[in-house]
Amino acid sequence: MEEVIKEVEARLGDTGKLSKRGVAVKLVENDPVAMELFGFEDLDEIRERHRKEHPNIETDIMVTRAGYASLIAREVQRIVSHDWRLNWLDNLIINNPAGSVIFTLAVFTGIFAALLYIGGWFQDVLGDWFDSLLDSLSPWLQSQNYLVKLLVKNSLTGLAAGISVAVPYIFIFYFILAFLEDSGVLARFIVVLNKLMGKLGLPGKAVIPIMLGFGCTVPAIRATRVLPEFRDRLKVAILYMTVPCSSRSSIIFGVVGHYAGAAYAIGIYVASFVVFVITAKLLNVVIPPERIPMVEELPPYRRPLLKNIALKAWIRMQDFVYIVIPLLIAGGMAYGALLHVNLVQPLIDPFRPLTVGWLHIPAETIIPMIYGFLQKDLVPAMLANVLGTTNFSAVMSSVQLFTFGLASTFQIPCIIAFSMLAKEFGLKRALIIEVSAFAYGMLWAGIIGRIVALALGMPF
Numbered sequence: 001m002e003e004v005i006k007e008v009e010a011r012l013g014d015t016g017k018l019s020k021r022g023v024a025v026k027l028v029e030n031d032p033v034a035m036e037l038f039g040f041e042d043l044d045e046i047r048e049r050h051r052k053e054h055p056n057i058e059t060d061i062m063v064t065r066a067g068y069a070s071l072i073a074r075e076v077q078r079i080v081s082h083d084w085r086l087n088w089l090d091n092l093i094i095n096n097p098a099g100s101v102i103f104t105l106a107v108f109t110g111i112f113a114a115l116l117y118i119g120g121w122f123q124d125v126l127g128d129w130f131d132s133l134l135d136s137l138s139p140w141l142q143s144q145n146y147l148v149k150l151l152v153k154n155s156l157t158g159l160a161a162g163i164s165v166a167v168p169y170i171f172i173f174y175f176i177l178a179f180l181e182d183s184g185v186l187a188r189f190i191v192v193l194n195k196l197m198g199k200l201g202l203p204g205k206a207v208i209p210i211m212l213g214f215g216c217t218v219p220a221i222r223a224t225r226v227l228p229e230f231r232d233r234l235k236v237a238i239l240y241m242t243v244p245c246s247s248r249s250s251i252i253f254g255v256v257g258h259y260a261g262a263a264y265a266i267g268i269y270v271a272s273f274v275v276f277v278i279t280a281k282l283l284n285v286v287i288p289p290e291r292i293p294m295v296e297e298l299p300p301y302r303r304p305l306l307k308n309i310a311l312k313a314w315i316r317m318q319d320f321v322y323i324v325i326p327l328l329i330a331g332g333m334a335y336g337a338l339l340h341v342n343l344v345q346p347l348i349d350p351f352r353p354l355t356v357g358w359l360h361i362p363a364e365t366i367i368p369m370i371y372g373f374l375q376k377d378l379v380p381a382m383l384a385n386v387l388g389t390t391n392f393s394a395v396m397s398s399v400q401l402f403t404f405g406l407a408s409t410f411q412i413p414c415i416i417a418f419s420m421l422a423k424e425f426g427l428k429r430a431l432i433i434e435v436s437a438f439a440y441g442m443l444w445a446g447i448i449g450r451i452v453a454l455a456l457g458m459p460f
Helices: 002-011 020-028 032-038 043-049 057-076 084-095 097-142 146-183 185-199 204-213 217-226 230-242 246-260 262-286 306-316 318-340 344-359 363-374 378-387 398-409 415-425 427-456
Strands: none
Touching: 002 020, 002 043, 020 032, 020 057, 084 097, 084 185, 097 146, 097 185, 097 246, 097 262, 146 185, 146 246, 146 306, 185 204, 204 217, 204 230, 217 230, 217 415, 230 262, 230 415, 230 427, 246 262, 246 378, 246 398, 262 398, 262 427, 306 318, 344 363, 344 398, 344 427, 363 378, 363 398, 363 415, 398 427, 415 427
16 A cells, blocks of 8 residues: 555645645545545556555555554543443443344434424414415405416415425424434434444445435435445435435425325335335345445534524525525416416326326326426425315325325435436436436335235225
8 A cells, every 4th residue: 555655645746735645645545625636647547556456445545544543542542431321321222232223213213203293283384374375365366367366376375385394394304403413313323323234235334425315315415425435325326216305204294194194104214214225235236235344433412502403404404495485486387387378288198107007196296296306395385286285185095195205205306416416426327327216216106005005905
């Protein structure tokens, strides 16, 4: 390794205040920032010349660095127990298999319960308020001409459904995520899930971008850069189709859970986990795994400050307020315009084999799924527009809502995430992932919908 580093260091020009050796090490590790600032033409050729001794020098450097750090720490550190209760808690959570399972289930159960009950209560409050607002505007709408009535009614219906369904769940999710971060629980959750990642053939650090994927897929795709191997980054990016982001969670809880029942909403998460495991195992056949150790700092337990948590939650959902709400209004108006020029049927008819034939859901639901590619937060609003009501259970059965939730979940989330995929992995790979994920997701949605319908003795 020293020979490679010295050779790269000798070829480097001026690095300013930065250590030449430090920059050389980062270049050998293929660090993207170092490559952009100091990369040179013959760098790959130098790496290839030493592949015989070091087939994977990037990993070798990381492991050696971690080894030296552990050796130094062992020589100079003295572990002192400040709070035996918290040490006991860490031993129970991290080192005890039963404790790890209970801890994982407790975290997920807490998240689900908060989203289902608190989010559901907020959805009812906001939904009732918007219903009364629409009722009060009804006399004014009746006095307008057909086109104005159509555009305004659809835009207001979309806005009402979008805000009442999406806002409560997205804010609550980010609030919980900030609480877990600031309390020190999230880091321990990542360490516990590291064991699961190993069994699925994924590096331990894959836990970090996957956990970020529960918030938003866009920064999560970028966060795959923490993985040194390109093939591992690609595998995690593909697996995002089974990781429900906060926007997809608002569909799961606000549409499926609220109108079909909590069991169906939790069923989508269970199905997502099963498909995640199966997909990871299938990817291991195509892309053989390589185990890489994970080093994760465990911060001390802290009592989070409410002000900080609320501020972090707000910062993370600002895009929804400033970008998605205008899109909700524009989406409703666009659908009203399509109705006015009689273009809705020609648009949905080519997709009938998928919606009616395979998924057994109303043909019109393809429109919110297409809008969902622009922004997943638009799905509930556009579903209300195409069905003509915010009471989805009056138009679709529980199994249909469940299948629609699956179909909306098993996809690459939105066009912004697709753009990030193209930036990180190239346009060709991004297109292949997008098309394959859609087809693969629709296949699973139809299969799981049939299994649930059969298990419940309901028609499908």
